[in-house]
Amino acid sequence: MSNTQDHIQDDNQIDSYRRKLLGGGAALAGAAALGSGVFFTSIARAKPDAEPASSEIRWGFLIDTNKCADNCDKCVTACNDEFNLTGFGRPETDAQWIRTVTLRDKKTGHTTKLPLMCQHCAHPPCVDVCPTGASFKRPDGIVLVDKHTCIGCRYCMIACPYKARSFVHETIENQKEYGPRGKGTVESCTLCVHRVDKGEIPACAEACPEKAILFGNMNDANSDIARRMASTVSTEIRGDLRLDLGVRYQGI
Amino acid sequence: MKAKRNTQRFWLAAFIFVLFSFGVMADVPVPDIPEAVKGEQCVEETGFMRRNHMELLLHQRDDTLRKGIRTQKHSLKNCFTCHVVKGADNQPVTVKDSRHFCRECHDYAAVQVDCFQCHTSVPGGAKTTGTRP
Amino acid sequence: MKPTTFREITGNSKGYYMLLALLGLTVAAGLGSAWYMEHNGHWVTGMNNQIVWGMPHVFAVFLIVAASGALNVASMSSVFGKTSYKPLAPLSGLMAITLLTGGLMVLVLDLGRPDRLIVAMTTYNFKSIFAWNMILYNGFFLIVGIYLWTMMQRNLNQYSKTAGFFAFLWRLALTTGTGSIFGFIVARQFYDAAIMAPMFIVMSFAFGLAFFLIFLLAAYKWTGREIGSYLINRLQKLLGLFIAAVLLFVVIFHLTNLYVTQHHGVEDFILAGDNIYSGLFWVGYLLLGTIFPLIICYTSAFRASIGWTTAAAILVIAGGLSQMYIIIIGGQAFPLDMFPGKEVSSSFYDGVIVTYSPTAPEVMLGLGGVALAFAATLFAVKILRFLPLSLANAKIDPHHSAQG
C-alpha cells in the first residue's frame, strides 16, 4: 500500500501507515504527538560540538520490512555513496556495511527482504573479544572501530553474529573527510555517527523512499521510534543471544 | 726512518682535511613549510605546535572518536585545510605529493605519518575511484 | 643414577648446515610471503570477509598448541616425578619456546597491521580472551625461560622443580586460553562449546610430543648419539595414550553436537558433507592421524623403532593440522544461522556455504613458522647444552641401572 504513496509528504505517509497499523483513533493521537516538522531528515536536537555523547541516549533503527521493496537497494547505495565504499570488483573481499538480505520461508515460501547492518548491540560480542579495545561502544550506543588501535586480527568478525563487519583488504585512497578507512583494519556501519552528532539522520534512513528505516533515540519515550516500538511488536535478529540490539525489525 | 714518519704525518693531515671537507660550504637544506592560507596564527603558538602537534592530534582524535566531542580546533583536518598546497591543476595535492604540508617536515625528519593510511589528506576528501560493489 | 651429561652438538657437518640453510630459506620465504600479503593487502590471500581466518591461523594455532604440549615431557619429570624423562626436560622446554615463537610469528605477520604489534602488547581489553592470551604467551616465554635457567645452571637446580610446576600450571592456562578463542564464540554453531578448552589441552599433549619426538629422534640418529629402546618405547606409548585421549574428546564433542538438534546442520556439514572437511575428518584426522599412529604405538612389530615412531609423530602432526583446518576453516565456512527456518540470500554470501582456497603465500607463511621453530631449536642445541650425551637404556632406566 505504501508503495503507491511515495509522492506524499513525509508526515502524511507516516500517518497513513499508522492509520493502517493502529486504527483511526490511535493514529489521531499519534499524529498529534508527532506534530509538524521534518523529523525524518533531522533529529530533535543537534549535539553541541564540545559536548560528549550522552549515555542518556540510545540511538537505534526500527526497520519495517513490510515496506522494503523487492528491487530497491537505495539504502545500500546511499551508504556506499556516503562513505565512498567503492569496490575492486572482488565481491568476496569488498566491504559491505549494509546489505539487503532476502528471506524465504522454507515451508510457506513467503519471502521477506530487509536491510542488514551492524546491529549496534548493547552487549556487543565484537567489543568483548577485541584484544586492544579498538572495538568499542560509545555512551550513546553506537558501536565503532577505533582504527588507531585496530591491529587487524579479525577476531571481531569471527565473533559477530550478523557478519556485519568487513576487513579492508586493499589500499584505499578515496576516503571521505568524515569516514576514515584503511587497509588492514576492520570496519562496519558507524550509524553515520558524523551525521548524528550534527543532528542529522543516517544516510540509509534518509535515502529510503518508503521510510522503512526509522532512526531515533530509543531511550526517549517521546521519540517516534520509542513510540512505535511501544505500540507494535518488533523483533531482534538472534534475540536468543540477548545482546539488546540497537536495530529492531518489524515484519519478520 | 724519518722519511717514513713524515709520510705518515702527511697522510694524517690529508685525512683530517678530507674529513672536514665533507661539510660543503653551502646553504643548509630546510623544509619548505607551506604558510596557512588564511594568513593567520596557528591554533597554538608556532614553537609549541612544532614540538607538540602530535599530542594535540592524539588527544583530539580520542575525544572525537571515543566521546563524540566534535570541536575542530586541534583536528587533523584543520592542519591540511589551513596549510593546503595546490598543484598545477589548482587542486589540493594529496599526501602522495612531497609538497604536502605534513610531508615537508616529516620527510625531512624521516618520521612516518600514519594518519593518511586511513584519513584523507585533502580538504573535502579525494575523488572517487574504483567501482561500486 | 649418575647425573646426566649434557653437551652441545658439534654441528659443523655439511648435513647440519644444509638442514639449517633449508629451514632458513623456508623462514625467508615465509617472511617474504608476509611482506607480499601486507603490501598488497589480504585480498591476495584466500581469506576474505567470509573466511576471515585462514591457513596462517591453522598453522599458528597448531604451533601454539603444540608449544605448550612440547613442555609436557619436562612436566612429566618435574611435576609427576617420572625421572626417566628428566634428561629430556631441557629440550622439552626449548621446543616449547621455539614452537611458540614460530606460531606467534605466523599469527603476528598475518595481522592486518603487524606494525602495531606494540599496540597489541600495551593496550589490553581484559574482557577479551585474546588479550589474555597475549599475556599468557609472553608469560610462557618468561616462565619457561626461568625454568630452563634453573635446569641449566647448577646452583639453581634446587629450584627447577618449583619452576617446572609453575610452568606446568601456566601451560594449562595457555591452552585453555587458546581453546577458549573458539569456545567463547556464541555466534557460530561449530564453536561456542566449553569442551574446546580441555580438548585443546589434550590436543596439545599429542601435537607437542609429536614435534618433540621428530626432533629428538632425528637429532640422536644424525649425531650418532645413543638413544635406548627403553626411552623410545615409553615415549611411543605416551604418544599413543595422548592420541587416544584426543580421540575421546573429539568423539564427545561430536556426540554432543549430534544430540543437540540445532547443531545437526553443522555436524552434517563437517562429518558427512560433500566437502573437504569431512574428507579431512575421516581420512586426515581419523585414519591417518589417529588409527595409523595408534597401531604404530601399540603394536609390538613397531616397538622402539626410531623410523616408525617418527612416522607416527609425522602422522599425528598431519592429523592435527587436519583437525585445525576443520575447526578453524570449517567452522567459518558453515553459514551463520541468523534466521532459523528461512532460506537466506544476499550479495554478502549470507546463507551459503562459502569456499576457501588458500593461496601459496598463506601456506608459505605457515610453513615459515614451522621452519622457524625447527631452525631455532637446531641452532640452540648447537650453542647451548640441551641434549644429553647419551640416552642409552643404562642411563635412563632405573631398573636397568639397579641391576648393573
Add this chain to the structure above:
Amino acid sequence: MTLSVVYAILFYAATLLLVVGVVRKIIIYARTPAPLKIPVTPAPTTKAGVVWRMTKEVTVFQSLFKANKWTWLFGWMFHVALAFVLFRHLRYFQEPVWAIVALIQPIGQYAGFAMLAGLTGLWARRFLVDRVRYITSLSDHLMLALLVAIGLSGLAIKYLAHTDIVALKTWVLGLMYFDLQPLPSDIFVLLHLGLVIILMVIFPISKLLHVPGLFFMPTRNQVDNPREVRHTAGWTAK
C-alpha cells in the same frame, strides 16, 4: 644563538679530538708488533677463516658467549640496540634521508629502551658479581653512567618533552655545511648533546677503544699456520 655557537664550537672540537685520537690509537695498535703466533685455538687455518671468525666476534660476540652468558646477553643487547639507535640518528646528517634509514628509524625508538636495559644489566653486574665488583674502577662506572645518561636524555626528548626536531636537524646540517643555524634550546636536547660531546672527547682515552681494538687482537686475528708460513712481525721482521 650564543648556545648554538658554543655547542657548534664544542662539536667541532670534539669531532677533531675523536677522529685524531682514534686514528692515533689505531696507528699505535697497527704498529704494535705481535711477535708470536698466539691465536686462541681452535683457530682457523686460512685467511677466510679468520675473516669469518672476526665477523662472528664483531656481530655475535662469540668468545664472550662462550665465556659468560649473562654478560653476553646484556652486552650484546646493548650493542645491537646501540647500532639501531646510531643508525636512526643518521637522519640528522642526511638530506634527503636514505630510505633504509627512514625504514629502520621507528625500530630505533624501541631500541633505545633495549639499550638502557642492556646497560642496566651490565652495570648491575659490576655491583652484584663479587669478582667483577673487585676489579671495577671508577672509570668503568663513569662510562656506564655516561651512556645511561645519554640514553635517558635521548628518550626524554622522544617521550617526555619534545623538541623542534626540524630545527634540530637544521642545526646539525648547519654544522656540516658550515652554515650555522639556531639550536632549539630545550633542556634535554642541550643535555643530550652535551653528554655526547663529553663521550666523544673521552672516547679516545677510554676503554671504549675496544671498538677499534677488537680488530687488533692477535689471539683472534691471526691465522693458525705457524708451520706452513713463517711468522714475522716487529723485531722478528728484521
